[in-house]
Amino acid sequence: MHDRQALDAIYAHVQPLLGQGRVADYIPELAHVPREQFGMAIVKLDGEVLQVGAAEQRFSIQSISKLFALVLALQSEGEALWQRVGREPSGTPFNSLVQLEAEGGKPRNPFINAGALVVTDVLCSRFATPENALVGLMRRLSGNAALDYNLKVAQSERRHSDRNAAMAHFIASFGRLANPVDRVLDAYCSQCSIEMNCVELARAALLLAQHGSVPHSGERLLTPSLAKRISALMLTCGTYDAAGDFAFRVGLPAKSGVGGGIVALIPGRCGICVWSPGLDETGNSLAGTAALEMFTTLTERSIF
Numbered sequence: 001m002h003d004r005q006a007l008d009a010i011y012a013h014v015q016p017l018l019g020q021g022r023v024a025d026y027i028p029e030l031a032h033v034p035r036e037q038f039g040m041a042i043v044k045l046d047g048e049v050l051q052v053g054a055a056e057q058r059f060s061i062q063s064i065s066k067l068f069a070l071v072l073a074l075q076s077e078g079e080a081l082w083q084r085v086g087r088e089p090s091g092t093p094f095n096s097l098v099q100l101e102a103e104g105g106k107p108r109n110p111f112i113n114a115g116a117l118v119v120t121d122v123l124c125s126r127f128a129t130p131e132n133a134l135v136g137l138m139r140r141l142s143g144n145a146a147l148d149y150n151l152k153v154a155q156s157e158r159r160h161s162d163r164n165a166a167m168a169h170f171i172a173s174f175g176r177l178a179n180p181v182d183r184v185l186d187a188y189c190s191q192c193s194i195e196m197n198c199v200e201l202a203r204a205a206l207l208l209a210q211h212g213s214v215p216h217s218g219e220r221l222l223t224p225s226l227a228k229r230i231s232a233l234m235l236t237c238g239t240y241d242a243a244g245d246f247a248f249r250v251g252l253p254a255k256s257g258v259g260g261g262i263v264a265l266i267p268g269r270c271g272i273c274v275w276s277p278g279l280d281e282t283g284n285s286l287a288g289t290a291a292l293e294m295f296t297t298l299t300e301r302s303i304f
């Protein structure tokens with residue numbers, strides 16, 4: 001089936017799922033987002049955009065920011081970054097602390113919260129305002145110079161960040177943070193609050209679909225080898241403890257966020273983003289995962 005037909009079929013199919021799942025109400029500002037929204041966009045390497053539903057509605061990218069923070073950290077540290085953070089799936093929820101104690105404060109991978117806090121610490125050492133560096137990258141990748149983070153959402157999360165604070169202090173207790181915990185948490189909450197829509201995020205994912213260069217500007221930001229490594233981590237760790245099931249059902253590298261977004265890509269072909277705020281018990285968009293599964297099934301295209 002062609003992509004356009006697939007999007008229309010998906011839109012019809014997900015309707016009964018849209019009231020289901022829970023929004024991420026542990027961040028009070030996100031508790032008010034209506035659950036039944038859905039949007040999806042595909043952006044091809046040549047710039048062609050296909051979209052359905054609320055694909056131009058901005059949402060809180062949350063953990064999708066971990067993907068692009070990793071891009072910046074790898075640009076600055078190269079392979080030395082792996083001394084600070086591992087690259088194995090955790091098999092535990094995104095906000096779990098349990099492995100840190102047994103593993104000497106080195107987080108399993110950059111896509112769980114513990115790993116993302118270490119990546120943000122790296123960015124705090126590298127940039128005066130890491131959140132602005134990340135917003136700058138997202139503007140370049142999306143082609144939209146107006147996008148920004150949402151201070152209200154950032155402050156709302158920061159005021160309720162006991163768990164991430166516990167994690168950051170615990171990592172620091174092993175001598176594994178270079179910056180003060182408060183500074184790392186401020187930057188982390190700001191980066192999570194960046195607002196983008198499906199079209200913008202699907203376009204941003206072209207960086208990885210095109211193996212490290214930006215199609216619309218021709219800029220090379222990553223070596224093909226680093227782009228490969230990031231995409232591989234998306235497949236194995238991008239949806240936390242659901243990564244195995246997600247690879248089984250969808251078969252694409254992807255990164256999710258508790259704002260309900262999931263960004264995915266088909267190497268050499270397109271970036272994809274789906275958004276629907278109702279989350280399943282692993283914190284991944286329920287309708288979004290179903291939509292991506294349907295997409296790869298109907299189009300018969302995945303990385304396998």
Ligand SMILES: NC(=O)CC[C@H](N)C(=O)O
Pocket residue numbers: 061062063064094095113157164192256257258259283
């Ligand atoms: N999975 C997510 O999107 C989590 C991000 C969220 N800001 C948190 O730290 O809890």
